[in-house]
Amino acid sequence: MGNTSSKIVIVDDNTDYLFTMKTFLTRNGFEVETAHDGQTGIDLIRKEHPDLILLDVMMETTFSGFEVCRQIRNDSELKNIPIIGITGMEDELGLKFDEYDDADYFSPDAFFDKPVDKDALLKKIKDLIV
Amino acid sequence: MSSSNNSGLMDLTFKSIIDALPCYVMIQDLDFNILFANQKLKIDFGDDIIDVSCYSVLKDSHHQCSECPVKETFKDKKVHISEETIHLSDGTVNEMIAYSAPLFDAVGNVTACIKLLVNVGTVKNTHKELVTLGQSIALLSHDIKNILEGLQGGAYVVEAGIKDEDMELSGRGWNIVKKNITEITRITQNILYSAKERKPRRQTVSPVDVGRHTGQLFEEKASSMGIQLLLQLNPKVPRVKLDSTGISRMLGNLIWNSLQACQKNTEKNKHMVCVRVDHYDNYHFMYEVEDNAGGMDKKTRQNLFKEFFSSKGDSGTGLGLMVVERIIRNHHGRIEVLTKPDKGSLFRVIFRLDNKKLDLK
Numbered sequence: 001m002g003n004t005s006s007k008i009v010i011v012d013d014n015t016d017y018l019f020t021m022k023t024f025l026t027r028n029g030f031e032v033e034t035a036h037d038g039q040t041g042i043d044l045i046r047k048e049h050p051d052l053i054l055l056d057v058m059m060e061t062t063f064s065g066f067e068v069c070r071q072i073r074n075d076s077e078l079k080n081i082p083i084i085g086i087t088g089m090e091d092e093l094g095l096k097f098d099e100y101d102d103a104d105y106f107s108p109d110a111f112f113d114k115p116v117d118k119d120a121l122l123k124k125i126k127d128l129i130v
Numbered sequence: 131m132s133s134s135n136n137s138g139l140m141d142l143t144f145k146s147i148i149d150a151l152p153c154y155v156m157i158q159d160l161d162f163n164i165l166f167a168n169q170k171l172k173i174d175f176g177d178d179i180i181d182v183s184c185y186s187v188l189k190d191s192h193h194q195c196s197e198c199p200v201k202e203t204f205k206d207k208k209v210h211i212s213e214e215t216i217h218l219s220d221g222t223v224n225e226m227i228a229y230s231a232p233l234f235d236a237v238g239n240v241t242a243c244i245k246l247l248v249n250v251g252t253v254k255n256t257h258k259e260l261v262t263l264g265q266s267i268a269l270l271s272h273d274i275k276n277i278l279e280g281l282q283g284g285a286y287v288v289e290a291g292i293k294d295e296d297m298e299l300s301g302r303g304w305n306i307v308k309k310n311i312t313e314i315t316r317i318t319q320n321i322l323y324s325a326k327e328r329k330p331r332r333q334t335v336s337p338v339d340v341g342r343h344t345g346q347l348f349e350e351k352a353s354s355m356g357i358q359l360l361l362q363l364n365p366k367v368p369r370v371k372l373d374s375t376g377i378s379r380m381l382g383n384l385i386w387n388s389l390q391a392c393q394k395n396t397e398k399n400k401h402m403v404c405v406r407v408d409h410y411d412n413y414h415f416m417y418e419v420e421d422n423a424g425g426m427d428k429k430t431r432q433n434l435f436k437e438f439f440s441s442k443g444d445s446g447t448g449l450g451l452m453v454v455e456r457i458i459r460n461h462h463g464r465i466e467v468l469t470k471p472d473k474g475s476l477f478r479v480i481f482r483l484d485n486k487k488l489d490l491k
Contacts (some may be wrong), residue, residue, distance in 0.1 A: 020283030
């Protein structure tokens with residue numbers, strides 16, 4: 001069971017994914033807020049100052065997960081919030097996100113490939129939320 | 131080879147052999163003027179190309195090409211290879227591989243270059259098809275992974291609801307599971323449909339009935355998504371010869387795209403998808419699928435029917451519209467797309483009432 005005071009913001013354009021992940025994390029003791037696009041996500045993160053962000057990389061909304069991450073990393077008040085990137089594209093398109101070391105581009109603390117292994121995700125979240 | 135054959139071969143002149151080669155062969159001087167051209171080159175570019183510059187003949191240009199294998203060969207006396215695109219006067223575009231090799235005089239100076247241009251268009255096309263195939267598999271895998279995520283997530287919510295004896299929660303989870311089953315079914319059907327070219331099996335049917343039956347398939351789905359699905363069918367559209375399975379698939383893909391566009395659009399509270407079957411004019415009828423979702427920007431509109439283009443992010447491969455385009459083509463029809471960002475989109479598919487090819491201006 002996670003720390004009940006820990007707050008997680010999930011940003012994903014798939015409303016079903018938001019609901020299922022919110023259900024999962026809430027049942028594991030986290031407080032969860034969700035946003036269905038990049039702009040709403042940034043606004044929510046600025047308002048809530050969560051302990052961790054779960055971010056869909058390939059959103060095709062106001063702006064992508066890459067842009068959300070860039071904005072967070074460039075914001076002195078938000079830049080230390082752990083980010084977990086979620087993607088379904090890593091294997092297929094040969095995108096090796098962990099090879100990027102340019103913090104201005106995209107620098108999540110961890111990546112998970114869809115379908116997400118929930119137990120592994122939970123462990124990683126607990127590791128990242130100090 | 132028999133001696134008589136050998137004798138026949140000896141009768142062939144060097145020039146006749148070069149002329150028979152199914153590629154362009156030319157010899158160029160230091161100014162890139164053509165000193166010799168084989169028959170194929172002359173047939174495609176005219177007899178009057180001798181003493182004219184290569185770039186003038188092949189590229190219709192007054193300037194040397196920026197990348198020229200012949201120039202490199204004159205520089206270092208070595209063989210060079212490059213890729214060139216050649217436009218013929220009849221509009222044909224040929225993708226060529228160009229080889230240049232030095233021709234030496236008695237004292238070892240390069241006085242001319244021989245250049246061979248081989249058409250590799252077929253190879254290039256095969257390469258493009260393989261690239262498309264690779265991309266398609268990658269994108270389909272991505273789509274399937276998202277569906278797996280949805281199925282697993284939905285199943286988790288169902289179990290959580292059962293555990294908590296919360297039927298409402300279980301119901302929401304079950305809806306997510308059902309939605310993803312529908313999606314995997316649709317993808318599988320589209321893969322099967324696009325896997326091979328097929329001729330439409332035409333039977334005399336009512337386009338209105340096809341529209342009604344297809345629309346009805348989506349009524350429950352639209353309702354569960356909170357979207358109003360309207361069917362506006364003109365019963366006066368006469369029966370015509372159609373492949374009803376193909377037309378239903380085409381219409382279904384368009385309706386599903388509109389429903390998903392509505393679901394994705396969070397700017398509006400009420401969404402509507404309207405399916406119409408009506409006369410277009412005296413000689414044509416049309417299917418229309420209109421939504422009031424977010425519309426499309428210019429880039430999305432331009433790429434709409436390109437293979438495996440999708441603007442749906444995590445929920446689309448572009449396969450559906452590819453199948454739509456193929457079915458319309460097989461029925462000699464035409465599609466019009468009217469869209470405005472923030473307003474919505476209208477897909478209109480037009481067919482002739484007598485099944486002849488469209489002659490719309």
